[in-house]
Amino acid sequence: MTQEEILAMQPGRELNAKIAAEIIGHVVVHDEFLGDLEGQRDKDGSNVWDSLQPYSEDIAAADLVVDTMLRRGFDDAINWADFGDGAFTEAEAICKAALLARLHPLKACP
Numbered sequence: 001m002t003q004e005e006i007l008a009m010q011p012g013r014e015l016n017a018k019i020a021a022e023i024i025g026h027v028v029v030h031d032e033f034l035g036d037l038e039g040q041r042d043k044d045g046s047n048v049w050d051s052l053q054p055y056s057e058d059i060a061a062a063d064l065v066v067d068t069m070l071r072r073g074f075d076d077a078i079n080w081a082d083f084g085d086g087a088f089t090e091a092e093a094i095c096k097a098a099l100l101a102r103l104h105p106l107k108a109c110p
Helices: 003-008 013-024 059-071 075-082 090-103
Strands: 027-031 035-041 047-051
Touching: 003 090, 013 027, 013 035, 013 059, 013 090, 059 075, 059 090, 075 090
Parallel strands: none
Antiparallel strands: 027 035, 035 047
């Protein structure tokens, strides 16, 4: 994705799925009965499934994005809620900043 495409994304399913897959590292699927799910590999190799989290819509879920990016060395992630100078909600700002940081990995701290 380009910077322009990331900035144009709206909060919701598409942005949440992109965060789950590219930032959190989960597999995202849609189940006919259960809806959107994200899964992570368990120690035995099976997937543990949960509902797709509202990363771009809920600040508590977006905090998981911040924690993930901090672990990856992006020390400035704690300030990403302010990204966009008020153009985005805090959760949306965090998600977009995380995806943009993936475009420019050299900005990570060693």
